[in-house]
Amino acid sequence: xxxxxxxxxxxxxxxxxxxxxxxxxxxxxxxxxxxxxxxxxxxxxxxxxxxxxxxxxxxxxxxxxxxxxxxxxxxxxxxxxxxxxxxxxxxxxxxxxxxxxxxxxxxxxxxxxxxxxxxxxxxxxxxxxxxxxxxxxxxxxxxxxxxxxxxxxxxxxxxxxxxxxxxxxxxxxxxxxxxxxxxxxxxxxxxxxxxxxxxxxxxxxxxxxxxxxxxxxxxxxxxxxxxxxxxxxxxxxxxxxxxxxxxxxxxxxxxxxxxxxxxxxxxxxxxxxxxxxxxxxxxxxxxxxx
Amino acid sequence: xxxxxxxxxxxxxxxxxxxxxxxxxxxxxxxxxxxxxxxxxxxxxxxxxxxxxxxxxxxxxxxxxxxxxxxxxxxxxxxxxxxxxxxxxxxxxxxxxxxxxxxxxxxxxxxxxxxxxxxxxxxxxxxxxxxxxxxxxxxxxxxxxxxxxxxxxxxxxxxxxxxxxxxxxxxxxxxxxxxxxxxxxxxxxxxxxxxxxxxxxxxxxxxxxxxxxxxxxxxxxxxxxxxxxxxxxxxxxxxxxxxxxxxxxxxxxxxxxxxxxxxxxxxxxxxxxxxxxxxxxxxxxxxxxx
Numbered sequence: 001x002x003x004x005x006x007x008x009x010x011x012x013x014x015x016x017x018x019x020x021x022x023x024x025x026x027x028x029x030x031x032x033x034x035x036x037x038x039x040x041x042x043x044x045x046x047x048x049x050x051x052x053x054x055x056x057x058x059x060x061x062x063x064x065x066x067x068x069x070x071x072x073x074x075x076x077x078x079x080x081x082x083x084x085x086x087x088x089x090x091x092x093x094x095x096x097x098x099x100x101x102x103x104x105x106x107x108x109x110x111x112x113x114x115x116x117x118x119x120x121x122x123x124x125x126x127x128x129x130x131x132x133x134x135x136x137x138x139x140x141x142x143x144x145x146x147x148x149x150x151x152x153x154x155x156x157x158x159x160x161x162x163x164x165x166x167x168x169x170x171x172x173x174x175x176x177x178x179x180x181x182x183x184x185x186x187x188x189x190x191x192x193x194x195x196x197x198x199x200x201x202x203x204x205x206x207x208x209x210x211x212x213x214x215x216x217x218x219x220x221x222x223x224x225x226x227x228x229x230x231x232x233x234x235x236x237x238x239x240x241x242x243x244x245x246x247x248x249x250x251x252x253x254x255x256x257x258x259x260x261x262x263x264x265x266x267x268x269x270x271x272x273x274x275x276x277x278x279x280x281x282x283x284x285x286x287x288x289x290x
Numbered sequence: 291x292x293x294x295x296x297x298x299x300x301x302x303x304x305x306x307x308x309x310x311x312x313x314x315x316x317x318x319x320x321x322x323x324x325x326x327x328x329x330x331x332x333x334x335x336x337x338x339x340x341x342x343x344x345x346x347x348x349x350x351x352x353x354x355x356x357x358x359x360x361x362x363x364x365x366x367x368x369x370x371x372x373x374x375x376x377x378x379x380x381x382x383x384x385x386x387x388x389x390x391x392x393x394x395x396x397x398x399x400x401x402x403x404x405x406x407x408x409x410x411x412x413x414x415x416x417x418x419x420x421x422x423x424x425x426x427x428x429x430x431x432x433x434x435x436x437x438x439x440x441x442x443x444x445x446x447x448x449x450x451x452x453x454x455x456x457x458x459x460x461x462x463x464x465x466x467x468x469x470x471x472x473x474x475x476x477x478x479x480x481x482x483x484x485x486x487x488x489x490x491x492x493x494x495x496x497x498x499x500x501x502x503x504x505x506x507x508x509x510x511x512x513x514x515x516x517x518x519x520x521x522x523x524x525x526x527x528x529x530x531x532x533x534x535x536x537x538x539x540x541x542x543x544x545x546x547x548x549x550x551x552x553x554x555x556x557x558x559x560x561x562x563x564x565x566x567x568x569x570x571x572x573x574x575x576x577x578x579x580x
Contacts, residue, residue: 119562271373272409
């Protein structure tokens with residue numbers, strides 16, 4: 001199975017208030033993901049607050065996650081504002097045993113297409129690990145065109161792209177990227193739309209919910225990947241309350257609170273990010289899929 | 291004169307390829323700003339690529355700039371993704387002799403209003419220095435409402451706000467923030483619109499162009515602040531080619547190339563940011579106001 005296919009589960013990264021990774025809590029979350037049937041761990045994604053974690057702590061996170069799994073790969077987020085930083089993070093992740101890399105075009109001043117292209121070539125060429133392009137316009141202010149993805153697909157280590165749910169028709173979006181880059185695995189994030197993405201033939205579901213609820217998310221992913229729409233719809237319905245919260249509030253703050261509710265960590269979000277209020281917390285408790 | 295009034299000139303921060311501040315080049319730029327008649331130095335703003343510079347180098351930049359001026363204050367940008375980092379940067383800037391602070395709500399995942407509020411209270415309370423709220427939706431994905439600014443104006447050290455040019459009517463925008471926060475200095479960035487902002491009664495022009503062209507920018511600022519519209523229009527016309535380039539391309543890449551054209555530094559932008567192409571460089575040479 002391709003590294004970037006199936007269900008990739010993105011855990012939070014439990015942190016101390018001063019930004020140290022709570023490696024025991026992280027190992028617990030990653031172990032649950034493996035036991036729950038996910039196909040890979042998407043460590044240090046946006047939900048894993050990677051941009052709030054300094055280099056040496058990101059390295060510790062990769063080491064802890066790799067040490068906590070025995071049969072599934074760890075994909076490590078390596079995004080950074082500076083190209084040299086992203087390269088250093090890529091090498092750290094490779095040194096610590098990550099199986100693949102996930103790179104977003106993180107920016108302060110929004111990046112131009114040629115800047116993103118050269119950044120990706122430089123970082124993807126820094127290790128032998130397969131790399132997934134992480135398209136997340138909501139955090140990076142950059143939108144990947146199929147034409148740019150086609151250029152990047154010529155880089156041997158670039159193996160996949162993680163796309164946001166499109167505003168319009170998903171099958172058309174998927175077809176446009178397939179045509180531009182037939183060699184790449186193509187997956188989606190935006191949990192509420194990923195059942196339909198898998199049913200439409202996407203290769204991977206990059207899932208926030210699976211980081212905490214790997215069992216029902218795995219069942220849902222299997223049903224959708226096998227084309228069993230009725231079963232997928234049935235399993236997706238258990239998540240409908242959570243999807244409503246994710247759509248309205250974003251997944252980040254919700255899933256951190258859910259991890260505390262489930263007793264998996266006592267860590268809070270890194271400031272300035274705040275937790276959710278009590279009314280939302282009560283809605284979340286009612287919406288938990290397990 | 292209030293710290294955050296008049297012409298605040300924002301230099302680039304010359305950097306080595308690995309991110310060390312070229313303090314001699316920086317001191318030269320800052321000395322030109324003082325000699326050219328600006329009222330303050332806006333160090334480590336967006337044009338100063340502060341988010342690409344690590345903490346110890348930002349501290350060196352503040353020390354070099356403070357050492358290069360004798361009669362005008364240095365305002366230091368202290369934005370960071372983490373609240374504890376921004377606090378540390380604020381204290382570093384105070385230790386090195388900065389006269390004021392400039393804080394943007396830097397984000398990866400876009401921040402909520404309460405998160406921005408608490409972040410600003412925490413950072414503004416960490417030193418005695420007056421702090422300017424830096425509203426820059428293009429880089430931070432956050433828009434300050436007058437209501438939030440009114441709340442923040444109750445923090446004693448919060449002294450000013452740096453606003454982007456509004457999409458609509460500037461006098462109405464200025465009036466809304468004046469009413470919300472009468473105690474604050476209110477200034478604008480977006481060089482091409484700042485003549486009109488000063489003529490409309492804004493307190494400060496936060497200027498990218500003045501970082502490289504302090505003499506004509508100071509003359510323009512004086513004319514506009516004194517209400518001499520005809521003279522301000524005449525002086526602004528010398529910048530019209532530059533304003534066209536800023537509007538079309540953003541100021542960041544243009545002004546870094548202009549600094550090299552003028553022989554003030556050989557530094558390039560931090561990767562992944564790239565310089566401009568030769569066609570644009572020729573247009574820039576033709577547009578230089580001096």
